[in-house]
Amino acid sequence: MTKRKMFLRMITASLLRRRSRMLIALLSIAIGATILSGLVTIYYDVPRQMGAQFRSYGANMILLPEDGGALTQASMDRALSAVPAENLVGATPYRYVRLDMTSRQQSFTTAGTVFAEVQKTSPYFSVEGEYPQGSKEILVGKEIADTIGVKAGSYIQLTYRPSVTVHENASDDWVPGASLSGSAEGFNAGIVVVEATLDEDAKIASITVDASSQTEEIGGQVATDRNFLARFIGQSLPLTLGEDVDAVSGATVSSQAVVDALNNSRSADSGTTVTEQSGYFNVTGILVTGGEEESYIFMSLEDLEKLTRDDSLDVAELSISANADQLDGYAAAINESGEGVTAKLVKRVTRSETAVLGKLQALVFLVTVVVLLLTTICVSTTMMAVVSERRREIGLRKALGAPDSSIRAEFLGEGMFLGGLGGLLGAALGFVFAQVVSVNVFGSSITFQPLLLPITLVVSMLIAAVSCLLPIKRAVAIDPALVLKGE
Amino acid sequence: MSLLELKNVSKIYGELKALDNINIHVDKGEWVAIMGPSGSGKSTMMNIIGCMDKPTVGEVLLDGVDISKESSKNLTDIRRDKIGLVFQQFHMVGYLTAVENVMVSQYYHSMPDEEEALEALGRVGLRERAKHLPSQLSGGEQQRVCVARALINHPELILADEPTGNLDEANENIVLDLFRQLHDEGTTLIVVTHDPEVAEAAQRTIVLEHGRVAREVINENFGK
Numbered sequence: 018m019t020k021r022k023m024f025l026r027m028i029t030a031s032l033l034r035r036r037s038r039m040l041i042a043l044l045s046i047a048i049g050a051t052i053l054s055g056l057v058t059i060y061y062d063v064p065r066q067m068g069a070q071f072r073s074y075g076a077n078m079i080l081l082p083e084d085g086g087a088l089t090q091a092s093m094d095r096a097l098s099a100v101p102a103e104n105l106v107g108a109t110p111y112r113y114v115r116l117d118m119t120s121r122q123q124s125f126t127t128a129g130t131v132f133a134e135v136q137k138t139s140p141y142f143s144v145e146g147e148y149p150q151g152s153k154e155i156l157v158g159k160e161i162a163d164t165i166g167v168k169a170g171s172y173i174q175l176t177y178r179p180s181v182t183v184h185e186n187a188s189d190d191w192v193p194g195a196s197l198s199g200s201a202e203g204f205n206a207g208i209v210v211v212e213a214t215l216d217e218d219a220k221i222a223s224i225t226v227d228a229s230s231q232t233e234e235i236g237g238q239v240a241t242d243r244n245f246l247a248r249f250i251g252q253s254l255p256l257t258l259g260e261d262v263d264a265v266s267g268a269t270v271s272s273q274a275v276v277d278a279l280n281n282s283r284s285a286d287s288g289t290t291v292t293e294q295s296g297y298f299n300v301t302g303i304l305v306t307g308g309e310e311e312s313y314i315f316m317s318l319e320d321l322e323k324l325t326r327d328d329s330l331d332v333a334e335l336s337i338s339a340n341a342d343q344l345d346g347y348a349a350a351i352n353e354s355g356e357g358v359t360a361k362l363v364k365r366v367t368r369s370e371t372a373v374l375g376k377l378q379a380l381v382f383l384v385t386v387v388v389l390l391l392t393t394i395c396v397s398t399t400m401m402a403v404v405s406e407r408r409r410e411i412g413l414r415k416a417l418g419a420p421d422s423s424i425r426a427e428f429l430g431e432g433m434f435l436g437g438l439g440g441l442l443g444a445a446l447g448f449v450f451a452q453v454v455s456v457n458v459f460g461s462s463i464t465f466q467p468l469l470l471p472i473t474l475v476v477s478m479l480i481a482a483v484s485c486l487l488p489i490k491r492a493v494a495i496d497p498a499l500v501l502k503g504e
Numbered sequence: 505m506s507l508l509e510l511k512n513v514s515k516i517y518g519e520l521k522a523l524d525n526i527n528i529h530v531d532k533g534e535w536v537a538i539m540g541p542s543g544s545g546k547s548t549m550m551n552i553i554g555c556m557d558k559p560t561v562g563e564v565l566l567d568g569v570d571i572s573k574e575s576s577k578n579l580t581d582i583r584r585d586k587i588g589l590v591f592q593q594f595h596m597v598g599y600l601t602a603v604e605n606v607m608v609s610q611y612y613h614s615m616p617d618e619e620e621a622l623e624a625l626g627r628v629g630l631r632e633r634a635k636h637l638p639s640q641l642s643g644g645e646q647q648r649v650c651v652a653r654a655l656i657n658h659p660e661l662i663l664a665d666e667p668t669g670n671l672d673e674a675n676e677n678i679v680l681d682l683f684r685q686l687h688d689e690g691t692t693l694i695v696v697t698h699d700p701e702v703a704e705a706a707q708r709t710i711v712l713e714h715g716r717v718a719r720e721v722i723n724e725n726f727g728k
Contacts, residue, residue, distance in 0.1 A: 019615070019616075020615065020616065023607060023610075023611045023616040024611075026604065027597075027608070027611075030600055030604065031599050034637070035598075035599050409595065410598070413596075413597065414608070414612070415580065416554070416556065416583070416589055416595075417584070417589070417608060417609050417612055417653075418580055418581070418585075418609075418612040418613060420581075420612075423612065497556050498551045498554075498556040498557055
């Protein structure tokens with residue numbers, strides 16, 4: 018048998034046959050190692066966890082069209098090439114348009130977007146029902162749903178009417194023989210559309226009014242009241258209500274709309290007329306956010322484009338996994354990309370994320386240091402007790418000729434063995450501990466860091482070794498003669 | 505030829521002279537008993553001979569080497585190489601088996617050899633008990649293990665401190681018989697004892713009183 022084998026045999030015998038005392042030392046090391054590996058796991062996992070937490074509060078960067086520029090899906094995609102794909106959690110384009118709900122004669126802000134991205138950049142959106150999957154499917158904000166009484170499964174008709182635009186030089190079109198078309202806002206934001214023809218003197222020869230958006234018995238009369246309509250024949254544009262024509266009694270607003278529509282009217286030949294687009298949409302879900310989104314309708318960009326014949330975007334919300342400095346860098350890169358796109362940080366979120374992370378990590382670090390210190394003290398105390406318990410044995414070993422180095426090696430060996438075993442236990446328990454904390458606090462599980470096993474093992478053995486220093490000093494100082502004194 | 509020689513050895517603790525100008529010599533192969541009442545300086549002398557203490561004054565020659573001036577590290581080496589110790593309280597490592605306790609002595613001396621350790625246990629009649637822990641052995645058995653441990657490295661000198669003090673008569677006789685065998689093989693024995701019967705087993709008895717050698721008695725019945 019070699020000396021090394023005997024050394025191991027003595028150490029294992031000491032540990033195995035004196036279990037109760039050694040269990041205490043083992044337990045304190047294991048607990049220390051558990052806290053160590055658990056906290057270190059959390060320490061490294063916290064940024065990921067917290068990042069996910071913060072991003073669940075919404076986007077941390079937005080893209081806007083530059084002054085005079087335009088934001089489109091294509092320019093957005095090109096601008097986003099500045100952000101590494103693995104860091105880009107989601108990019109959601111939005112276009113806001115007011116659409117009329119035909120049956121209620123009300124108009125609502127409607128957002129065209131990409132639903133798959135919405136779920137990434139606005140994870141806090143809660144949908145009663147389901148997100149739209151195909152075309153002609155929409156989400157309705159809870160506030161609107163409550164007002165108009167729709168629920169998941171309902172169908173509603175939405176209409177896009179081109180917004181009223183005043184042509185500065187509309188009078189250029191008022192030439193003899195022209196066919197004119199114009200529109201203006203009437204009662205309750207309803208649009209009144211007027212078509213007219215001019216005679217050879219550029220005076221009104223005929224007039225047709227579409228006032229179906231107005232209240233039928235009141236404003237609606239502007240389309241049917243022959244006396245009212247007759248007053249327009251032979252007039253020259255522009256007209257003033259009350260001077261050139263009198264309003265229909267009780268329908269002043271609608272009458273004014275007819276006059277405005279004529280004054281806005283342009284030649285049908287100039288090709289600027291946009292006819293309204295309408296469609297039926299299936300409500301697949303009601304959106305509940307607690308915010309202003311509840312007063313919006315959401316549909317796919319494709320559907321909105323079909324209604325409006327326009328593919329421009331108003332804004333894009335981005336969710337990027339990065340710290341504040343990196344975000345600044347990405348924003349600068351996008352602004353310099355020359356795509357006519359401006360990137361802005363949602364500073365509130367990114368700043369607080371960085372600050373909270375720093376504080377949390379400092380706290381975890383502090384706790385780890387304190388726990389390691391306590392473990393050292395605890396193990397040291399236990400080893401000290403072990404030494405006084407074994408005074409006679411140590412004296413005997415020295416009397417038998419054990420050199421000091423041998424006594425040191427034996428105690429250090431026992432300590433390291435305990436440290437290794439405790440570290441192994443601690444690494445396993447620590448992962449469980451971190452997992453429990455992570456699931457309870459952050460609501461998500463963590464992955465095992467293989468590197469943590471050797472780190473915990475080494476630190477535990479180091480702590481055990483440091484804890485043994487003072488006890489070993491005591492052991493070495495024991496006088497071998499004490500075994501003769503019959504103590 | 506002398507193995508051990510104490511020349512004018514004194515050990516002084518403050519006012520107290522534990523040993524007062526002692527002169528002793530022990531020949532190789534001799535069996536000497538040291539007797540004396542409590543406080544006569546037996547333990548102090550034992551510690552000095554056992555290389556666990558140094559005299560205040562005087563020379564101690566062990567196998568021709570003056571050990572009175574050696575460093576404690578060298579004393580440890582000398583003790584390990586030349587002396588086998590047997591104690592009154594047996595002193596075994598509680599968590600090691602009988603054979604492992606014997607092997608501890610080999611471990612510090614040279615190389616552990618389980619076969620040899622088992623042979624030594626066989627010699628003290630305990631081969632069957634080799635795998636027992638001290639708590640499973642009687643006092644007499646423990647002391648026999650200690651004798652096996654003391655002789656395993658073939659020391660020049662076996663130094664025994666009240667080896668039968670805690671034993672019944674039957675076990676005392678077994679231990680004394682072991683000493684006789686060792687003596688017959690040429691091992692030098694120094695046995696510190698209160699017990700006149702144990703002292704009478706030796707060739708010569710040195711009696712200490714108040715730190716001095718009071719008298720020396722040659723046992724005329726030795727070997728008869």
